[in-house]
Amino acid sequence: MQxxxxxxxxxxxxxxxxxxxxxxxxxxxxxxxxxxGPKRPRFLYAMNEHFPEWLGKPEASLWQQPVExxxxxxxxxxxRNMQLSDANQxxxxxxxxxxxxxxDVMPHVYAGMTFMEIERSKDQPAAFSVIQRILNRLRSxxxxxxxxxxxxxxxxxxxxxDRVMIYEFDRxxxxxxxxxxxxxxxxxxLGLHYPATDIPAMSRELLLKNRSRSIPDIQLPxxxxxxxxxxxxxxxxxxxxxxQLRATSPVHIEYLEHMGVRATLTLAIVQEGKLWGLFACHHxxxxxxxxxxxxxxxxxxxxxxxxxxxxxxxxxxxxVASAQESEQKFLEQIRVGDHYKLELNQxxxxxxxxxxxxxxxxxxxxxxxxxxxTVPVNEDIMALRNWLIQCKDGELFVTDDLxxxxxxxxxxxxxxxxxxxxxxSEVSQSYLLWFRVPHSQVIDWAGxxxxxxxxxxxxxxxxxxxxxxxxFAKWQEAVEDRSLPWxxxxxxxxxxxxxxILKLEFQRTAANVMRSRQEFMQLIYAAxxxxxxxxxxxxxxxxxxxxxxxxxxxxxxLHFVGRASHAVNRxxxxxxxxxxxxxxxxxxxxxxxxxxxxxxxxxxxxxxAVDKKHAVIRVGKLxxxxxxxxxxxxxxxxxxxxxxxxxxxxxxxxxxISVKREGRFVVFSIVDxxxxxxxxxxxxxxxxxxxxxxxxQYDGTGIGLALCKxxxxxxxxxIGLCSTVGKGSSFWMKFHETSILGDxx
Amino acid sequence: xxxxxxxxLLIDDNEDDNFFHxxxxxxxxRVEMIDVCLDGSDALDYLRNMGKYEIRGQDYPRPDLxxxxxxxxxxxxxxxxxxxxxxxxxxxxxxxxxMLTTSLNPDDRQRAEGCELVSEFMTKPLKQxxxxxxxxKHFPDLR
Numbered sequence: 001m002q003x004x005x006x007x008x009x010x011x012x013x014x015x016x017x018x019x020x021x022x023x024x025x026x027x028x029x030x031x032x033x034x035x036x037g038p039k040r041p042r043f044l045y046a047m048n049e050h051f052p053e054w055l056g057k058p059e060a061s062l063w064q065q066p067v068e069x070x071x072x073x074x075x076x077x078x079x080r081n082m083q084l085s086d087a088n089q090x091x092x093x094x095x096x097x098x099x100x101x102x103x104d105v106m107p108h109v110y111a112g113m114t115f116m117e118i119e120r121s122k123d124q125p126a127a128f129s130v131i132q133r134i135l136n137r138l139r140s141x142x143x144x145x146x147x148x149x150x151x152x153x154x155x156x157x158x159x160x161x162d163r164v165m166i167y168e169f170d171r172x173x174x175x176x177x178x179x180x181x182x183x184x185x186x187x188x189x190l191g192l193h194y195p196a197t198d199i200p201a202m203s204r205e206l207l208l209k210n211r212s213r214s215i216p217d218i219q220l221p222x223x224x225x226x227x228x229x230x231x232x233x234x235x236x237x238x239x240x241x242x243x244q245l246r247a248t249s250p251v252h253i254e255y256l257e258h259m260g261v262r263a264t265l266t267l268a269i270v271q272e273g274k275l276w277g278l279f280a281c282h283h284x285x286x287x288x289x290x291x292x293x294x295x296x297x298x299x300x301x302x303x304x305x306x307x308x309x310x311x312x313x314x315x316x317x318x319x320v321a322s323a324q325e326s327e328q329k330f331l332e333q334i335r336v337g338d339h340y341k342l343e344l345n346q347x348x349x350x351x352x353x354x355x356x357x358x359x360x361x362x363x364x365x366x367x368x369x370x371x372x373x374t375v376p377v378n379e380d381i382m383a384l385r386n387w388l389i390q391c392k393d394g395e396l397f398v399t400d401d402l403x404x405x406x407x408x409x410x411x412x413x414x415x416x417x418x419x420x421x422x423x424x425s426e427v428s429q430s431y432l433l434w435f436r437v438p439h440s441q442v443i444d445w446a447g448x449x450x451x452x453x454x455x456x457x458x459x460x461x462x463x464x465x466x467x468x469x470x471x472f473a474k475w476q477e478a479v480e481d482r483s484l485p486w487x488x489x490x491x492x493x494x495x496x497x498x499x500x501i502l503k504l505e506f507q508r509t510a511a512n513v514m515r516s517r518q519e520f521m522q523l524i525y526a527a528x529x530x531x532x533x534x535x536x537x538x539x540x541x542x543x544x545x546x547x548x549x550x551x552x553x554x555x556x557x558l559h560f561v562g563r564a565s566h567a568v569n570r571x572x573x574x575x576x577x578x579x580x581x582x583x584x585x586x587x588x589x590x591x592x593x594x595x596x597x598x599x600x601x602x603x604x605x606x607x608x609a610v611d612k613k614h615a616v617i618r619v620g621k622l623x624x625x626x627x628x629x630x631x632x633x634x635x636x637x638x639x640x641x642x643x644x645x646x647x648x649x650x651x652x653x654x655x656x657i658s659v660k661r662e663g664r665f666v667v668f669s670i671v672d673x674x675x676x677x678x679x680x681x682x683x684x685x686x687x688x689x690x691x692x693x694x695x696x697q698y699d700g701t702g703i704g705l706a707l708c709k710x711x712x713x714x715x716x717x718x719i720g721l722c723s724t725v726g727k728g729s730s731f732w733m734k735f736h737e738t739s740i741l742g743d744x745x
Numbered sequence: 746x747x748x749x750x751x752x753x754l755l756i757d758d759n760e761d762d763n764f765f766h767x768x769x770x771x772x773x774x775r776v777e778m779i780d781v782c783l784d785g786s787d788a789l790d791y792l793r794n795m796g797k798y799e800i801r802g803q804d805y806p807r808p809d810l811x812x813x814x815x816x817x818x819x820x821x822x823x824x825x826x827x828x829x830x831x832x833x834x835x836x837x838x839x840x841x842x843x844m845l846t847t848s849l850n851p852d853d854r855q856r857a858e859g860c861e862l863v864s865e866f867m868t869k870p871l872k873q874x875x876x877x878x879x880x881x882k883h884f885p886d887l888r
Contacts, residue, residue, distance in 0.1 A: 533759065540870060681819075693818050
């Protein structure tokens, strides 16, 4: 087992993330390292313990003698130049021969210390042609998936590893393998997910500074760093951030062992100063990439990053363009109805193109208007709507963790990860909701998890903590309920839709205010007209009586008084009807009403008129209706009264009330065999105070059908008629099926 | 010289009003005959000797003066005027006076003012004095 790498850190099961991996007191065994400090720059500060043996000089002489005594002159010269610079810096490698073998000496200055690392050098690939080749390949990639595939393939070809993976970090530094090129016999890792703890923050920080990291052989024993005893440093401490030879954390070695990996090279992919992802290159036998190979790797990672940025921008543009098209089409579908209700004139199919989502709904106070894809059940959607109404941020609510943000969502039978909600009506509190299922549910798990587990080598004495299989389980746990985050452009689109619909609602409100004002004025004129008429009549008769007090005969007197009191009666009825009309819509309480029993009650009330005319009324099977009892009674009573009243003297009224379904609507009809109505009057009869007959013929105030129309419209229904003069009329009322309860067919 | 006009037509569904208007005109004593139609369609039949008036043959009534109510069932005052405008000249009578039940509705007043067929409009009821003033204005040769 490895000796402890740190003087001041003891690894336990829980403190992996705080391991100071940048300053182990050891180096990897494939090279030599020389370190010089600022105090005595000509004398060694530290070296790997086998350097004296490698150089063929006794250890003591290296510590005690200045570099001039033992270092080849070319290297002395470089060392002097480096020590004159005070900034952190890296220089080109210096070729160096030792024992007839060629080496690279790689010098750098970091944190005040001067480092020289010595590694074997081989025949170098021609960097220029390699870069040229990969640049052309990257430029020809037209999609992200193509880019990932091509780049991983090229990196493997150029750097010669068994497996090259492109690994992307998410917002929380959990990672996913998005591109892979490998030897055919290897198990694929493409699509696998890893928790953030697999590549701890410290490693990510190191990779941002030192863009490549090579471990040539995990089985090669580490070498301890020796420190110059003459320098008398109390606690040996050396920051190896920029050193290639830095020893590897035993945790990581163990992890690689379990995956059957012998050598690795890791290249940082940096975008906008942040670690976007990694190239992870694995090899099942020792592999030492020399300096130039590593630098080519870093250059490829940079080129990849540039092309990635371009393609992401293109894909975002395409997504925005297609979302805008859906947005446009969706807005064409939608309108705000007379009663401020959101109405979709189609099935809302463009709703789903606006965001990338697994499902979408439009919901108003009447329920779910349309629903597409994976969404909660209707009751749950209504519960969500109620929650949003209460919520102060409910106007535009965005979450990728619904169960955490909205506690009621934990009980939903459909598992939802994220939700994007927009309140699109202030009056009816309607919402558009987009849903995403939890991310963990949509993972493409490329390998068979159980097989990976088998291939991990167990040691009875030591717990297997890290393996791809375990990592996936840990990752799943970390992201279990959450969805992918909503993109800024998606939120912007939804916000824009919200504003557009609210503007429609505002326009509707303004139009409605104008219209109700006009209606109100019309009503006032009409009412004053119809009320003045009987008043004037009374006044006229009173004048007449006073004028002819002495001349009129007794029966003339009676006639005059009779006419006057008739006018008073008319006025009373008129005022009562007007009050009924004015109070419509004041009662907002709606409850299920059994229309069958309501109609029976109305027939009972009208029994006198029915008996007088021997009327026959047949009522079909009627459903329950969600409404106000007294309003519904007025509605049916007025229609039935008209059907009984407007018949010619020699006809026995024959009336039939029935209901039928027409698509998503329910249509009631009241058919009579009365005098009928000419088609030119079909609109007029529903206007206030419009009568088709003189009072002497058929009595009435001209309010009844206006009242019916207003009631029907309060329930978002329509009323109309078909009629033939002399044969009869058929009044129909059409309501949306959501107003109806129970079965009637 | 004769100081009476021959025929006045009242078009109004309100029988009480008709009673009082007839009475006021009779008291003024300046009209030979007063006919009543209870709505616009009735009046159109009356002017053309159609329907129940057919028996009168070719002798069209052509009233000297027409008092027209606006608010009537079936064919109201405005609808009557629309159809009257299309009538053959042989059916056309004298000036038309529109009678408004109330002067409250500015729409009705404006409409009456804009209608070329309407000579005048007045507010109900028609009193003896008003009737005389109308005669003076529209039949100055009569006195």
